[in-house]
Amino acid sequence: MHTEQGSPLLRLQGLKIAYGGIQAVKGIDLELRAGETVCLIGANGAGKTTTLNAIAGVLPIAGGDIEYRGERINALPAHRRLRAGIALVPEGRGIFTRLTVEENLRMGAYSRNDAAAIEADLERVYTMLPRVKERLPQVAGTLSGGEQQMVAIGRALLSRPRLLLLDEPSMGLAPLVVEKIFEVVQSVAREGVTILLVEQNANLALEFAQRGYVMESGRITLTGTGGALLQDPKVRAAYLGEDA
Amino acid sequence: METLIQQFINGLVIGSVYALIALGYTMVYGILGLINFAHGDVLMVGALVALQTMMFLMGIAPGMSPLVMLAIALAVAMVICMLLGFTMERLAYRRLRNAPRLAPLITAIGVSFLLQTLAMIIWGRNYHTFPQLIPTTPLQPIPGVFVTPVQITIVVVSALLMSGLLLLVNRTRIGRAMRATAENHRVASLMGVDTNAVIALTFVIGAALAAVAGVMFASNYGIAHYGMGFMPGLKAFTAAVLGGIGNLGGAMLGGVVLGLVESFGAGYIEHLTFGFLNSSYQDIFAFIILGLVLIFRPTGLLGERVSDRA
Numbered sequence: 001m002h003t004e005q006g007s008p009l010l011r012l013q014g015l016k017i018a019y020g021g022i023q024a025v026k027g028i029d030l031e032l033r034a035g036e037t038v039c040l041i042g043a044n045g046a047g048k049t050t051t052l053n054a055i056a057g058v059l060p061i062a063g064g065d066i067e068y069r070g071e072r073i074n075a076l077p078a079h080r081r082l083r084a085g086i087a088l089v090p091e092g093r094g095i096f097t098r099l100t101v102e103e104n105l106r107m108g109a110y111s112r113n114d115a116a117a118i119e120a121d122l123e124r125v126y127t128m129l130p131r132v133k134e135r136l137p138q139v140a141g142t143l144s145g146g147e148q149q150m151v152a153i154g155r156a157l158l159s160r161p162r163l164l165l166l167d168e169p170s171m172g173l174a175p176l177v178v179e180k181i182f183e184v185v186q187s188v189a190r191e192g193v194t195i196l197l198v199e200q201n202a203n204l205a206l207e208f209a210q211r212g213y214v215m216e217s218g219r220i221t222l223t224g225t226g227g228a229l230l231q232d233p234k235v236r237a238a239y240l241g242e243d244a
Numbered sequence: 245m246e247t248l249i250q251q252f253i254n255g256l257v258i259g260s261v262y263a264l265i266a267l268g269y270t271m272v273y274g275i276l277g278l279i280n281f282a283h284g285d286v287l288m289v290g291a292l293v294a295l296q297t298m299m300f301l302m303g304i305a306p307g308m309s310p311l312v313m314l315a316i317a318l319a320v321a322m323v324i325c326m327l328l329g330f331t332m333e334r335l336a337y338r339r340l341r342n343a344p345r346l347a348p349l350i351t352a353i354g355v356s357f358l359l360q361t362l363a364m365i366i367w368g369r370n371y372h373t374f375p376q377l378i379p380t381t382p383l384q385p386i387p388g389v390f391v392t393p394v395q396i397t398i399v400v401v402s403a404l405l406m407s408g409l410l411l412l413v414n415r416t417r418i419g420r421a422m423r424a425t426a427e428n429h430r431v432a433s434l435m436g437v438d439t440n441a442v443i444a445l446t447f448v449i450g451a452a453l454a455a456v457a458g459v460m461f462a463s464n465y466g467i468a469h470y471g472m473g474f475m476p477g478l479k480a481f482t483a484a485v486l487g488g489i490g491n492l493g494g495a496m497l498g499g500v501v502l503g504l505v506e507s508f509g510a511g512y513i514e515h516l517t518f519g520f521l522n523s524s525y526q527d528i529f530a531f532i533i534l535g536l537v538l539i540f541r542p543t544g545l546l547g548e549r550v551s552d553r554a
């Protein structure tokens with residue numbers, strides 16, 4: 001896949017997001033270059049999910065700018081952002097429990113009209129996620145957590161995103177399943193899809209990502225390459241459970 | 245035996261009409277968690293617009309074949325009702341999407357009064373004779389059992405419309421988007437679904453079905469007036485609850501079951517009450533059923549959990 005290395009794909013400038021009167025994100029700057037894998041880590045309640053939801057357009061912003069491919073998209077509705085290439089795998093997976101697995105996957109391709117290419121992409125998702133293929137006619141609410149996460153990722157891929165936002169894909173899953181999911185995400189990244197990953201598991205996230213941002217109560221407090229953050233004593237103390 | 249078959253046929257006919265209306269309630273509830281109490285009045289608007297169209301056509305083209313006239317009147321009524329459904333959602337309900345539940349409910353009752361009052365201003369308070377363009381002379385398929393062509397048409401058209409709706413919702417891309425939106429607006433929008441458009445479409449489809457139901461209702465009884473939507477609306481709502489509100493198959497089943505209960509009930513109510521009540525009290529069955537369902541099976545016949553719906 002063609003990548004525009006260098007030019008920023010996404011840029012957040014002074015982004016503020018509030019729930020009612022309470023600011024959850026208090027003016028953050030963040031930049032993603034096309035083709036990068038970047039992670040956003042931080043404690044519970046830091047504002048990571050809030051940030052991803054605002055980028056995807058399901059949460060209004062209270063200030064600042066979201067720029068995507070050089071254009072301000074502050075007011076663009078979520079469905080148009082998906083069409084522009086921004087896909088979010090939401091926290092808690094957001095599976096349509098009453099739809100079948102296949103219908104869930106096809107929802108990912110909802111905005112596309114290239115029927116033949118959709119079928120081809122479905123086949124690719126099946127080879128990537130063989131467990132999903134076995135369960136196509138099953139109602140998705142009956143899947144295990146790991147299977148649901150795979151469906152959620154497969155569904156997002158079917159929109160052919162440029163920018164894939166992942167909100168805690170490892171949440172509540174066994175280590176083997178997490179490993180499998182990260183293999184899939186890694187292969188997606190290798191195809192040139194830009195990835196912004198939110199994770200509780202900082203170790204995992206920083207090893208996976210080229211760069212990382214650390215978020216604390218609505219602010220970005222630290223940024224650097226994955227390796228540098230892994231070595232940072234503050235990060236080790238706060239997120240990797242080590243004594244400072 | 246003939247009486248039983250006759251009651252079954254009558255019940256099936258009125259039940260089909262209830263089912264068509266109930267679908268509108270249940271679709272809107274399924275996607276918004278809103279009980280659109282103005283839905284019954286859409287049926288009334290459909291009937292009166294069809295009536296107006298027929299009068300107009302009779303004036304300008306007296307020789308027109310009755311069936312063509314009916315078809316045109318029905319089409320006009322559907323279009324007007326679809327616009328009405330769209331406008332209702334856009335002006336009244338959309339801005340209340342995140343308001344506490346009572347606000348849209350009270351608004352719906354307000355919209356209902358508004359539509360009735362407007363209809364009263366336009367068409368007056370009188371009962372209008374509704375032209376019976378489909379022959380009403382009964383056929384006798386079995387000696388002692390009577391079926392009118394109107395009744396046959398009602399059942400056949402209802403069955404076709406309901407099959408079409410089921411196909412649309414369960415087998416098409418837009419239907420899948422409707423089901424996805426009903427389950428989770430936010431995630432549906434993350435899939436690229438314009439959920440506002442899907443919700444508007446839901447109102448429009450419900451209104452089109454109500455328009456057809458209104459023309460059927462008026463054709464069957466031969467009258468139309470501004471308050472005619474209230475009772476069938478309330479009964480169709482009962483049917484939707486009986487079937488399990490939010491569930492399409494449930495609305496269809498609930499409508500037909502309610503029609504049958506009413507029809508058989510009307511036949512036996514005099515015996516059941518030792519002559520105290522006669523068949524003009526048949527309306528009580530709908531409300532007895534509504535009470536019983538709400539007490540013993542609030543999720544309805546085919547319903548799932550309702551509490552966690554958006």
Ligand SMILES: Nc1ncnc2c1ncn2[C@@H]1O[C@H](COP(=O)(O)OP(=O)(O)OP(=O)(O)O)[C@@H](O)[C@H]1O
Pocket residue numbers: 019024042043044045046047048049050051091200
């Ligand atoms: N719908 C909401 N209404 C009000 N406040 C909210 C809402 N969602 C989140 N918040 C608040 O916003 C802040 C940030 O929450 P957010 O979910 O973004 O955190 P997070 O970093 O994703 O945490 P976690 O790691 O637990 O998922 C928290 O203080 C939270 O209580």
Ligand SMILES: [Mg+2]
Pocket residue numbers: 048049050091
């Ligand atoms: Mg979160």
